[in-house]
Amino acid sequence: MKKKYRNPIGVKSYTGLLLILPFIAGFILFTAYPFISSFLLGLTDYNGIRSPEFIGGENYSRMLTDKGFINATAVTLKYTAILVPLKLIFSLFAAIVLNMQIKGMGVYRTIFYIPSILGSNLAVVIMWQFLFTADGLANQLLEAVGLSPIGWYGNSAAAMGIIILLRLWEFGSTMVIFLNALRDIPKEYYEAARVDGCGRIRGFFAITLPLLKNVFFLNLILQIIAAMQEFNAPYMITGGGPLKSTYTLGMLVYDEMFSYHNMGYANAISWVMFVIIALIVGIMTAVTKRGRAEI
Amino acid sequence: MKKLILIAAALGCLISLSACENRKSQITAPDGKLDKCTLRFSWWGGDDRHEATLDAIELWNERHPDITVIPEYGGWDGWTEKITAQLSGGTEPDIIQINYDWLISFSQDGKGFYDLNLLSDRIELDNFDSEILQFGQVEGKLNGIAVSVSGRGLFYNSETYKRVGAEYPTNWTELISLGEKFSSHGLYPLDLDAQSGGTAWYLAVVYVQQKTGKQFISLDGKLGFTEEDIKMALDFYKTLEDNKVIRTVDIRTDEDGTAALYQSPEFIQGRIGGVLEWGSSVGKYEMSLSEGVLEAGALLSDENGNNGGWMVKPSLLYTISANTDYPDEAAEFLNFILNDGEAAKVLGTTRGIPASHTAEKSLEESGLLTGLAEENDRLLDELDTVTISPYMELAQMKSFYNSAIEQISFNAVSTEEAAREMYFSINDYLERIKK
Numbered sequence: 001m002k003k004k005y006r007n008p009i010g011v012k013s014y015t016g017l018l019l020i021l022p023f024i025a026g027f028i029l030f031t032a033y034p035f036i037s038s039f040l041l042g043l044t045d046y047n048g049i050r051s052p053e054f055i056g057g058e059n060y061s062r063m064l065t066d067k068g069f070i071n072a073t074a075v076t077l078k079y080t081a082i083l084v085p086l087k088l089i090f091s092l093f094a095a096i097v098l099n100m101q102i103k104g105m106g107v108y109r110t111i112f113y114i115p116s117i118l119g120s121n122l123a124v125v126i127m128w129q130f131l132f133t134a135d136g137l138a139n140q141l142l143e144a145v146g147l148s149p150i151g152w153y154g155n156s157a158a159a160m161g162i163i164i165l166l167r168l169w170e171f172g173s174t175m176v177i178f179l180n181a182l183r184d185i186p187k188e189y190y191e192a193a194r195v196d197g198c199g200r201i202r203g204f205f206a207i208t209l210p211l212l213k214n215v216f217f218l219n220l221i222l223q224i225i226a227a228m229q230e231f232n233a234p235y236m237i238t239g240g241g242p243l244k245s246t247y248t249l250g251m252l253v254y255d256e257m258f259s260y261h262n263m264g265y266a267n268a269i270s271w272v273m274f275v276i277i278a279l280i281v282g283i284m285t286a287v288t289k290r291g292r293a294e295i
Numbered sequence: 296m297k298k299l300i301l302i303a304a305a306l307g308c309l310i311s312l313s314a315c316e317n318r319k320s321q322i323t324a325p326d327g328k329l330d331k332c333t334l335r336f337s338w339w340g341g342d343d344r345h346e347a348t349l350d351a352i353e354l355w356n357e358r359h360p361d362i363t364v365i366p367e368y369g370g371w372d373g374w375t376e377k378i379t380a381q382l383s384g385g386t387e388p389d390i391i392q393i394n395y396d397w398l399i400s401f402s403q404d405g406k407g408f409y410d411l412n413l414l415s416d417r418i419e420l421d422n423f424d425s426e427i428l429q430f431g432q433v434e435g436k437l438n439g440i441a442v443s444v445s446g447r448g449l450f451y452n453s454e455t456y457k458r459v460g461a462e463y464p465t466n467w468t469e470l471i472s473l474g475e476k477f478s479s480h481g482l483y484p485l486d487l488d489a490q491s492g493g494t495a496w497y498l499a500v501v502y503v504q505q506k507t508g509k510q511f512i513s514l515d516g517k518l519g520f521t522e523e524d525i526k527m528a529l530d531f532y533k534t535l536e537d538n539k540v541i542r543t544v545d546i547r548t549d550e551d552g553t554a555a556l557y558q559s560p561e562f563i564q565g566r567i568g569g570v571l572e573w574g575s576s577v578g579k580y581e582m583s584l585s586e587g588v589l590e591a592g593a594l595l596s597d598e599n600g601n602n603g604g605w606m607v608k609p610s611l612l613y614t615i616s617a618n619t620d621y622p623d624e625a626a627e628f629l630n631f632i633l634n635d636g637e638a639a640k641v642l643g644t645t646r647g648i649p650a651s652h653t654a655e656k657s658l659e660e661s662g663l664l665t666g667l668a669e670e671n672d673r674l675l676d677e678l679d680t681v682t683i684s685p686y687m688e689l690a691q692m693k694s695f696y697n698s699a700i701e702q703i704s705f706n707a708v709s710t711e712e713a714a715r716e717m718y719f720s721i722n723d724y725l726e727r728i729k730k
Contacts, residue, residue, distance in 0.1 A: 048383030
């Protein structure tokens with residue numbers, strides 16, 4: 001006779017639910033509740049103290065003529081469009097270099113990953129800020145090689161460059177994902193290609209890149225999401241300047257929420273941010289679907 | 296069907312939860328007793344204020360071992376945001392140092408903070424002049440008590456001026472003429488900021504108020520300047536930059552990043568010869584230099600000796616949270632830091648010259664009523680000052696000023712265009728918040 005399994009907890013049909021309850025509770029409390037609340041608050045005039053007053057879609061229509069919002073959206077999209085491709089290319093390059101069979105490679109990999117562990121914590125951001133002041137290390141290096149110093153904070157492009165450089169410097173996690181995928185590609189593919197007369201560069205485009213498509217897509221999406229929500233670096237390093245050229249949507253939400261006490265408007269902007277990110281990710285998924293399915 | 300009902304019920308719960316407020320529906324009434332408890336007290340400021348306040352708390356804790364006071368403090372940058380988050384969540388400290396404009400932001404109906412009139416048994420309100428108490432009145436409720444009344448004054452680095460061989464200016468023309476003189480030494484006679492402090496716009500407002508006799512924004516929140524007046528203020532600012540009296544925004548951000556002026560290496564190393572600061576907060580600048588280097592200078596006038604237009608306001612106020620569980624105990628502590636003679640000696644003039652008569656007397660008797668805050672107060676007393684409108688200090692208003700200053704500094708727009716934009720934005724905003 002088949003032995004019947006006895007559930008130690010005793011509530012057979014609910015055991016599964018019970019086991020995932022901590023996660024579900026956390027999800028409802030810290031994700032679903034704020035998510036829905038923020039949508040509801042986006043439909044109100046709310047300063048955080050008085051009771052929210054329902055105003056329908058007024059916050060959303062205000063965005064259409066709000067120069068601050070339009071500028072912040074343009075800045076965020078520009079930042080994302082520059083940073084993400086650069087970071088992906090740079091991380092992939094670093095991953096390929098670190099995938100080579102050299103003695104002590106583990107040490108190199110660790111060193112390359114350190115900036116990502118440091119992240120953009122306050123100390124790093126402050127250090128970054130001082131690197132680019134008028135007589136900071138960056139200008140000293142420029143002068144040492146005979147170039148004229150740059151006014152990093154007074155120039156829109158240079159100020160954006162500082163923030164992009166900080167994020168590029170933190171390429172570790174993207175690189176690790178690439179590195180992992182690279183190690184999964186069987187060496188036999190390259191050996192067989194070499195026998196057929198295929199060089200290193202051709203091998204990269206004909207074997208490596210096609211096999212990295214999915215991972216490339218994953219990194220692309222993760223980086224877009226992170227870049228669209230950028231806040232820390234411009235807030236701490238440039239303060240959004242000069243002339244709001246590094247003032248991102250994240251900073252706008254923060255200012256509207258905590259400085260100007262327009263909490264309804266801030267929540268509405270967050271939702272627009274969410275929709276923009278979802279749209280970009282949706283379009284990317286649709287565009288790359290065929291290519292990824294071929295693997 | 297069961298599932299549908301469950302989902303609907305869950306959504307209903309979420310919606311009702313999100314609409315619920317984190318604040319108490321009814322304040323805790325005073326019970327006339329002092330119970331054992333822990334109170335939180337928050338303030339912003341520089342190191343001089345932090346050290347003195349921590350010493351005062353220590354004195355309190357010695358005297359009242361049953362009522363422990365926990366300090367929460369930091370610099371001004373980001374402080375409003377922190378308090379906003381606390382007030383929205385109903386987790387603010389029991390006793391709070393607040394800025395003048397917060398009464399508008401957080402307590403338009405007078406219910407945002409405790410009505411201190413209810414605690415007048417414990418707080419000696421007769422220690423304050425009625426005009427001082429008036430600053431904290433909102434809709435018939437006493438929402439705050441002004442610690443001191445202060446205005447921004449000009450403070451100079453005596454060593455920098457000595458190096459150049461210059462005298463402190465007494466009028467606008469003298470100030471402007473100093474630019475060239477200092478510039479030949481690679482120095483500046485003054486500097487203003489276009490960040491959270493917003494001293495750039497402040498000085499420009501003083502200049503126009505003095506020239507026109509108008510008030511920039513009235514106490515009840517009406518814009519008193521015309522578009523032309525705003526243009527005049529922006530032109531004045533540009534003149535200061537063009538004549539190298541102050542650094543341009545470009546140079547300032549390049550040299551300092553986002554650091555506040557008192558933390559700027561340029562100021563600390565003496566390249567900046569002067570600053571515009573509240574008498575109640577100048578201590579943080581003083582601490583960055585050697586003792587006695589910073590000196591108060593004349594509040595500038597025009598060539599005819601007209602020295603109007605300079606402004607004063609309650610430099611800061613103390614209030615008690617409407618959510619506190621311990622109003623008696625909080626009031627007792629508030630009375631201690633406002634009116635206690637010993638506490639006054641410990642606190643000194645780190646929040647300006649105390650508005651409380653007993654605190655001021657205590658400082659006077661112990662010879663502590665000296666220093667830059669006192670000198671600045673004396674200079675302001677000699678003038679026909681204007682009381683600043685709390686509306687002028689709102690964060691959103693500061694963003695309009697700073698944005699205009701930044702744009703004309705970078706020559707992105709003309710002063711005329713910037714003035715038009717600022718005039719429209721201010722009017723629109725003032726109308727919106729008073730709805």
